[in-house]
Amino acid sequence: MGVGPVNSIYTSSDLVNWTKIYGGSGSLNGVTYGNGTFIVVGNRGDIFQNIDMYKITYNGNGSTGGTMPTDSNPYAQNATVTVLGNTGSLVKTGNTFAGWNTAANGTGTPYVANATFGMGAANVTLYAQWKANPTYTVTYNGNGSTGGTVPTDSNPYEQNATVTVLGNTGSLVKTGSTFAGWNTAANGTGTPYAANATFGMGAANVTLYAQWTVNPTYTVTYNGNGSTGGTVPTDSNPYEQNATVTVLGNTGSLVKTGNTFAGWNTAANGSGTSYVAGATFTMAAANVTLYAQWTVNPTYTVTYNGNGSTGGTVPTDSNPYEQNATVTVLGNTGSLVKTGSTFAGWNTAANGTGTPYAANATFGMGAANVTLYAQWTVNPTNTVTYNGNGSTGGTVPTDSNPYEQNATVTVLGNTGSLVKTGNTFAGWNTAANGSGTSYVAGATFTMAAANVTLYAQWTANSGGGSGGIPTPPDDSKVISENGELSLPAGKTGEVSLGNAITIDIPANATDKELKLTIKQLTGTQDLLTDEDVLASPIIEILKNFSENFSKPVSLTFKFDPTKLSGNKRVVVFYYDEVQKKWVEVGGVVRGNQITAEVTHFTKFAVMVVGQATSEPEPTINFSDLSEHWAKASIKQAVSSGIVTGYQDGTFKPDKTVTRAEFAVMLMNALKTERAGAALTFTDTAKIGSWAQKEVAQAVQTGIINGYEDGTFRPAGEITRAEMAAMIARALGKYSEANATTTSFADDKDIPMWAKAAVAYVKQASIVQGKGDNQFAPGDHATRAEAVTVLLNMLAQKSK
Structure with a gap:
């Protein structure tokens, strides 16, 4: 002091x-x-x-920085103390300075800077007071993510603290989208942040939402690239860039004519990247079109070779054929011919050792061109031999020519000056007794499928010999062009109607005077069906007698070739007035004309038919007809269903006919629909099942009565008298023919029960007599005679 x-x-x-x-x-x-x-x-x-002095001490109370204020003044009790502020910038992490307190934990007396208090009797320590700062969090939200994990920021942030934004550390993903940073709003309307960006923490927790940019998607489209069938595959998937695309196969069975599917390419012309089914590629940032790729199929040709033909032209097939394509073999459309041979189809080898094919046959094309060679069957040839037939001098002519079937033979004259004592040479005949076809020198005939022998015919000189053979008529021909002809018996004639038809009548075709008329019919719809195709007008030929010609008559028709197409052909038909249908005759075609031979007259027409008829002509298969006098009648009867041939290919024209057989023929001709009567013959059991119905029908209609002993005798050979009686009854004319004489030379030999029938069938020209006006009632009828008589019966019935 x-x-x-x-x-x-x-x-x-x-x-x-x-x-x-x-x-x-x-x-x-x-x-x-x-x-x-x-x-x-x-x-x-x-x-x-002097008194005690006290001091003021400031304590940071956990401060982590700055310095505490210093008050060096001694304070006497009751002295006034002025509290200092935070002059040393004390800080405490996570806290804010909040003044002073006489207690560290704040339970004492609090003071703020510049506050005063009276000093007590003790030193005073003032403790800094700290108010903990509020902290906030940063949370990351995937915002619709479909994979990965959101980042985690576990730091507490005081207000104004700097936050560093995390990246997509958990590899968040969202299908169809790409991560695009963070935003304080889920919908992106807040503040956006990228990884490592910073911001000052506000006074609230912060959520950062992942932001997603929708990935662009691309399509894969398939293009048929000229396909002609099937459908392109469809890939409806949207592909993002870098997505893996699996290429589809040809699931819609695309096809392109003449090509084979060969996968896909990104360029239509194949210059891009090629893919096969199941291949994969990475999608780029653009749509992709895959174009079908096509490999042109190799094609092969079919060539026809005449193989030695001497005329006509080979068919031409200009179609290209792929392997396994079906080839339809052409017919002989160019009318190929080879001298001495008949066309017999095609073969893949010229010598016939390959595969044979007929017209319209089919085969699968292989992997090479095909040549089909015409095959030729050498035509059988027949000879014409001359026989002196009893000559007593001279030599027979010699014809060394081989003749094919249908070849024209010119009859030789008596070039060797044959003679026969007491006789004059009178021409030739196919039968030694003159019952065949007669020919004079220079006459022609068509060669059949058998050798021919021509027998010299002799006319007895006056005053000697047996006679009986007429002198052959002269060979001058009567010709008419107006469709009408009058022809003397035995003469040759020719009649035509414009250029529609020409009829040639050979000598001795009939022993009667012939009056013939040709008519071209109109309004013929009722005669045709929808399937009938005419290539000529319908021609009706009328004559003045009902019996058939004894020799075939030649009919030549002009037809319209424009009616033909494809493998069609023309054929002559006649109209069956009984069955009301057209029956095929056949014919030989030359240019736009066709010629056929017939022995009867009715309505005729040329019609278009297919390449092959549904049934072969019966006479073609009969090997034993040759030059038989009834050949044409037999053909007509077979076509009409009256009779059939035998399984061995013969007709057996000269075989006799049993009563059961004739009953079947007769009822087939009449076409009756009756059920038939019950058979009561004592030998009914002997009637074959094949004939019982027809015999029963004949009994029911009164045609058959049987014998007085109650038998029918089915196996018995029918006589000419019995045949005449059955025909007269069938026509209902039996009672009308009451003649007691028949005018036959052997009338006395004809039983009384048959005379009326014989008289009628003669008068109606159904049955003719034999040589010398003999009826021969007890002779047995042959198959040829039976069909001829039945055809005459039908002609009479239709009048």
Whole structure:
């Protein structure tokens, strides 16, 4: 303690540094010290004694930075203390300075800077008070992610703290989208942040939402690239860039004519990238079109070779054929011919050792061109031999020519001066007894499928010989062009109607005078069906007698070739008035004309038919007809269903006919629909099942009565008298023919029960007599005679 100027009192603890503790108006006179106490005596009698002094200490109370304020003043009790502020910028991590407190935990007296308080009797420590700062979080949200994990930021952030935005550390993904950073709003309307961006923390938690950019998608389209059938595959998947695409196969069975599917390519012309089914590629940033690729199929040709043909032209097939394509073999459309041979189809080898094919046959094309060679069957040839037939001198002519079937033979004259004692040479005949076809020198005939022998015919000179053979008529031909002809018996004739038809009548075709008329019919719809195709007008030929010609008559028709197409052909048909249908005759085509031979007249027409008829002509298969006198009638009867041939290919025209056989023929001709009567013959069991129905029908209609002993005798050979009686009954004319004489030379041999029938069938020209006007009632009828008589019956019935 010391006394200072102006009556002030100072204290010091170290005698160096002094602190003024009093400054009054009185005068201080000195200081005394005793017993550890200083006493100051003032001039007014004041006595001052020193007192205890206290200090203020500031404590950072956990501060982590800055310095604590320092108050070096000693404070006497009751002295006024002015609290210092945070002059040393104390800080404490995570906290804010909040003043001072006499207790560290804040339970004492709080003071703010510049606050005052009276010093107590003890030192005072003021503790800095800290208010913990509020912290906020940053949360990451996948915002619809479909994979990966969101980043985690576990740091607490005070307001204004700097936040560093995390990247997509958890590899978040969202199908069809690409990660595009973060945003404070899910819909992207807030603040966007990229990885490592920073922002100052506000006074609230922050959620950062993943942002997604929808990936662009691309399509794969398949293009048929000229396909002619099937459908292109469809890939409806959207592909993102870098997605893997699996290429489809030809699932829609695309086809292109003449080509084979060969995969896909990104360019229509194949210059791009090629893919096969099941291949994969990575999608780029553009749509992809895959074009079908086509490999042109190799094609092969079919060539026709005449193989030695001497005429006509080979068919031409200009079609290209792929392997396994079906080839339809052409017919002989160019009328190929080879002298001495008949066309017999095609073969893949010229010598016939390959595969044979007929017209319209089919085969699968291989992997090479095909040549089909015409095949030729050497035509069988037949000879014409001349026989002197009892000549007594001279030599027979010799014809060394081989003749094919249908070849024209010119009959030789008596070039070797044949003679026969008591006779005059009278031409030739196919039968020694003159019952065949007669020919004079220079006459022609068509060669059949058998050798021909021509027998010299002799006319007995006057006064000797047996006679009986007429002198051949002269060979002058009567010709008419107006469709009408009158022809003396035995003469040759020719009649035509414009250029529609020409009829040639050979000599001795009939022993009657012939009156013939040709008519071209109109309004013929009722005669035709929808399937009938005419290539000529319908021609009706009429004559003045009902019996057939004894020799074939030639009919030549002009037809319209434009009616033909493809593998069609023309054929002559006649109209069956009984069955009301057209029956095929056949014919030989030359240019736009066709010729056929017939023995009867009716309605005729040329019609278009297919390449092959549904049934072969029966007579073609009969090997034993040759030049038989009834050949044409037999053909007509077979076509009409009256009779059939034998399984060995013969007809057996001269075989006798049983009663059962004739009953079947007769009822086939009449086409009756009756059920038939019950058979009561004692030998019914002997009637074959094949004939029982027809015999029963004949009994029911009164055609058959049987014998007086109750038998039918089915196996018995029918006589000419029995045949005449059955025909007369069938026509209902039996009772009308009441003649007691028949005018046949052997009338006395004809049974009385048959005379009326024989008289009728003769008068109706159904049955003719034999030589010398003999009826021969007991002779057995042959198959040829039976069909001829039945055809005459039908002709009479249709009148």
